[in-house]
Amino acid sequence: MTHAVLDYEDIIARYRRMRKVGVELNKILPRYVSKEGLEATARKLGFWQKGTLVFDDMDQTTVLFDQAIHGYFTDGRNAVDRYLADHPPGPESDQEAVLAAKKRSFFSLFQVERIVPSVGVHVHDILRDRRYFMADVGFSQTAVTGLVLATRVLPFENFLTTSGAPLPVEADTLAKIFRLPALNRPSQDIEGMSEQEMADVTAAVIHLCLKGNSSRGISYQQLDEVARKEGTPGAGEPHVGRNDPCPCGSGRKYKKCCGK
16 A cells, blocks of 8 residues: 555545544444443543542543544444444445444554645554555644554545544553563554454553653542543533432432442
8 A cells, every 4th residue: 555656635635534533433432431431441441549530631532532532342243333233324434434434443553654734644554564655734744754653543545544643652561462472473463453352452552651751740640530521421411519419319419329
């Protein structure tokens, strides 16, 4: 795919359309992540400490929700599958194209090989030993050759787009990643992993990347606070104080009932 003759004008036009649809879907898909799924994902990524979500910065909430949407499975289905079951897209629509790309999305380590200003970057998928063109206007203005990113990508014809918040990978972190037993295998075996196996590997890689970039200040948020901000189940409902009557109708205070 990469280093062939590409029509960058066509790519950037399609990228902007797909990105617009993707942004709107990312406001909706968190509603299809259960509280249990969010907590389980937070534990794997290292965001869960003593019953509380702990973030270095708010960009990490994007990392959490992206993994919860794509990498948490219940009965073999993730949030994208559940959304598709409820809202089948129109045939040949941009939404159909984006949702199909989300179904084919994959996480990997990408090294920047060449920059195309105001369009994107040519990258090497280190885990699968493949080359792609990654469309991203903003990244094309800040990227440097040789940089390695850990990110989920959505594949479209002739280009990829990122999903979630790409994480820069430092050299010592990269060495730790390649010591993971699950990655000590040929690239073709990595492509043959099941969805759950790949989700577990993705979580382990993200955790290592976050630990390798842990020098920033830490902020604390309760799980239901993040849910309200991100549009997960419960979003838009009035906040219940600990001393308010429990909304379940028990007659007890919230802190003595469901608030436990």
